Amino acid sequence: MDMYLSATLPTGDFKSRTTPTALDLMKNEEVQAIIGPQWSAQAKFVIELGRKAQVPIISFSATSPSLSPSHNQFFIRTTQDDCVQEIVLIYEDTDYGNGLIPYLLDALQEIDTRVPYRSVIHPSSNNTEIIKELNKLKENHARIFLVHMTASLGSKLFVRAKEADMMSEGYAWILTTGLSSLLDPMGSKVMDSMQGVLGIRPYIPPSKHLKDFERKWKRNLTSIKIKSKSTTSLNFFGLWAYDTVWALAIAVEKAGCIVHSSFLKQNASNNNVDLAALGIFEMGSRLRNTILTTKFQGLSGNFDLVKGQLEPSAFELFNVIGRTERIIGHWTRETNLTSNENLSKNQISKDKLKHPIWPGDTPEQPTKLRIGVPVIKEGFLDFVKVEWDPVIVSGFSIDVFEDVIRALPFHLTYEYIPYANETRQSNGTYDQLLGEITLKYDAVIGDITIVARRSLYVDFTLPYTESGVSMVVLEKDDESKNLWIFLKPLSINLWLTTGVAFIFTGLVIWTLEHRVNNDFRGPPEQQLGLIFWFSFSTLAFAQRERVVNNWSRFVLIIWIFVVLILTQSYTANLTSMLTVQRLQPTFVDVKEILKKGYYVGYLKESFVKELLIDQLGFNESNLKAYETPEEYHEALSKGTYNDGVAAIFDEIPYIKFYLAKYCSRYTMVGPIYKTGGFGFAFRRGSPLVPYISRAVLNVTQDKHKSLEYEKKYFSSQTTCEDQSTTISSHSPSLGVDSFGGLFIIAGISSLVSLLVYVFKFFYSYWPVLSDDNPADSCWSKLVKMAKQFDLKDLSSYTFKGEESRVRVVASPDVFEPSPGIDDMQNHTRNSTEGSDDVVIHDDNRSLSSSSRHGDASMQDLPNSS
Secondary structure, three states, rough: OOOOOOOOOOHHHHHOOOEEEEEHHHHHOOOOOOEEOOOOOHHHHHHHHHHHHHHOEOOOOOOOOOOOOOOOOOEEEEOOHHHOOOOOOOOOOOOOHHHHHHHHHHHHHHHHOOOOOEEEEOOOHHHHHHHHHHHHHHHHHOOOOHHHHOOHHHHHHHHHHHOOOOOOOOOEEEEEEHHHHOOOOOOHHHOOOOOOOOOEEEEEOOOHHHHHHHEEEEEEEEOOOOOOOOOOOOOOOHHHHHHHHHHHHHHHHHHHOOOOEEEEOOOOOOOOOOHHOOOEEOOOHHHHHHHHHOOOEEEEEEEEOOOOOOOOEEEEEEEEEOOOEEEEEEEEOOOOOOOOOOOOOOOOHHOOOOOOOEOOOOOOOOOOEEEEOOOOOOOOOOOOOEOOOOOOOOHHHHHHHHHHOOOOOOOEEEEEEEOOOOOOOOOOHHHHHHHHOOOOOOOOOOOOOOHHHHHHHHHEEOOOOOEEEEEEEOOOOOHHOOHHHHHOOOOOHHHHHHHHHHHHHHHHHHHHHOOOOHOOOOOOHHHHHHHHHHHHHOOOOOOOOOOOOOHHOOOOOOOHHHHHHHHHHHHHHHHHHOOOOOEEOOOOOHHHHHHOOOEEEEEEOOHHHHHHHHHHOOOHHHHEEEHHHHHHHEEEEEEEEEOOOEEEEEHHHHHHHHHHHHOOOEEEEEEEEHHHHEEEOOOOOOOOOOOHHHHHHHHHHHHHHHHHHHHHHHHOOOHHHHHHHHHHHHOOEOOOOHHHHHHHHHHHHHHHHHHHHHHHHHHHHHHHHHHHOOOHHHHHHHHHHHHHHOOOOOOOOHHHHHHOOOOOOOOOOOOOOOOHHHHHHHHHHHOOOOOEEEEEEEEEEEEEEEEOOOOHHHHHHHOOO
């Protein structure tokens, strides 16, 4: 076959000469196809030359996804690209290494996988530079690495990684195809440093043709004189190279007449690197199309190009154990992961896969989360308690976290790492513990409060406890032992308002009844007593005086209804105070504590101190720090004048635990100052945070879980919590606001009745006085009106029976008519207004008068009261 083929060799010296060599072959040798180059970095320019000259460039080893046959017509890849591989955390700084990154990031984003750090190593890096980069990874606590680089750089990387103790338990290393396919020729030192490495590479199905070829290859190796250190062992790239040569040969035969074709020269030039003089292969398109449609069963399996490159059929997952490779399973698009080598559908499930052996010769997954937990010597140990020899972590926060982990849709392993020093004491504050999360831990759990400043360097999950800060105060003695307990049901304002209403109502009733009812007449002191007696007697409905005025009856109906409501409410509230135990806090308002300058307490090293100073305005000198519930109890028991405190401010979860132990003596009162609650802290940008947060919601909204936590940690809290709620939401005494509507109705009805009566009285008598003595002053007239009001209204039906028995004595001392009387009588007779004329019979003589103008002769009668 008269045809020139050029295949690049994996030698370092040849890489720098690839581009001019390819140009020389196309320009001077007029090759009709080029097999190679081997490296993705070399292929980029060679492919461009092939496109210009229309010479097929066939590569069996350039796997970078950036070299796409769909974008380069004359580039054909007879191997599989790296797009089907996983993320590269450590890659070489070449086109081969960098070309995969954009595709990986897109794929990882679809499965919520994050790349927190990318380590780029140049191929010319020395051992010192590689170790420096590995130390950076250790400082960032990176534990799982995916390596995408060539064998020469990869061998140096793993030797240095073992020296840096990064091939031990807790680490995981995964290789992409480029390095996984070239493990055979690596030396024993390199293989020893790669123990536990997990690799993925194309699966070559076994065949008789392949076994025969391997046997011949090994036999011929002994007769080959090796002049360089080039790789002569058989690997994946060698098999693909063999199949590539066969594919090209088959395509040439199919295309026909290619041997006699030529290059169409555009410009003549003797310069070997003159691109303008590069000719065009007239049969290039035909040869390319023939190669793309060539199919056969090669050494590497079924040779079938799809969209210009070899379509991946299957991969095998292997483990480096000793100096061999332990096959874990296989992957295909149809069956996904399976341990069956014949890769038939639906035969063996993925849970039958062999378990990988990770670095450190351990089958345990290296993805174990390192969970930092605070070490509390004394105090609220119910949240987090660390026991030693062996390390056992327990408590409310731990129980919630473990339930959350079980609620995740995937398996997650973890280990607790106490935040302790060499003496097993706490190594610092909670803020210091959270500051270590970027250096030592993947997460921190415990009674960690979500506050804004902490969220600057950690990511919190949703809270798993009730949020807020409140205060605990000492209870007062039972008010049922108080001598004046009977006054407690009503507030002072309500007592005063009720007393005023009683007096006003009694005064209104007396005014309405005084002129028409003998029960409301008598000496002044008797009438004054009657005003108080009548209204207050309505409390027990014991009034003996009857009322005859309709307006009085109207007022009395409204007032009795008010009295009924007041007495029933008073009775109910007093009964509650005498029979039901009620929490009576010593303080219910923070302002009262601030005003009197009392001391208050808080949990030591808690953010509550900042809240008390910055938000509530406490002076730092009035704050006392405590560590344990026992110290809380002692400080509150001493009180404000015995070196104690008036109140303890703390977060609601702590208060609940405290009241569970001392609920009979203390209560939670006052407003709740909002905080974030307790949450789990993770590194900034951790992909686990949304999953953990959703699991927290599932756990905290589970009624059975909530009851379980309540029974285990809040068993004696239920009663105390109910009492606390009563104090914070219920006033100890009834106030005016509760009965304002009743008092308004009663007041308006009484006032309207009184005004109507006074208006009628003045309307009846004021004109008479004005006409009788027009020269009198207004004050004199008012005095006469008052005297007239004190007289009986004989026109009232209540006095008609008595008037029939009255005998009038004709005496100047008793009755002295004045000139105005006749006028008044005449006026009365001629008037059609008024009603209910009263007639007094005395020895067959009569005197009539109109009720509208009053009885003038009655002014000279002695007072009949």
